[in-house]
Amino acid sequence: MRSDIRVCSDWQTTHERPVYTLGDRCPVCDAPAENSAPAPFDPTDRYGEYRRRARSDGPE
Template sequence: MKSDIRVCAAWRDAHNRPVYTLGDTCPECDAETENSAPAPFDPEDAYGEYRRALKRRGRE
């Protein structure tokens, strides 16, 4: 699920803290913003296959 809250993509260079907004540009430096939500899963997850299989088995 995509989050509506966005963070300034250049906050490490332009600000001393993350700047959050709902818009497509940063209100302080006019830089582009990016989705602030983390990825729903890690493709490198070593146990992801087993966790998903267990979840499927629970639905049956």
């Protein structure tokens, strides 16, 4: 998934909270901005079934 919204790549050390922008650079500190979307779901994940099973509330 790709998002047009970007977040400052250095926000954890420079800002008190994330700074979001639509540009390529942070408007406050001029650091590069990076994609704010989460990592995509990978259907070829070999261990996904085990992770989902461990998260489930009861036995299947």
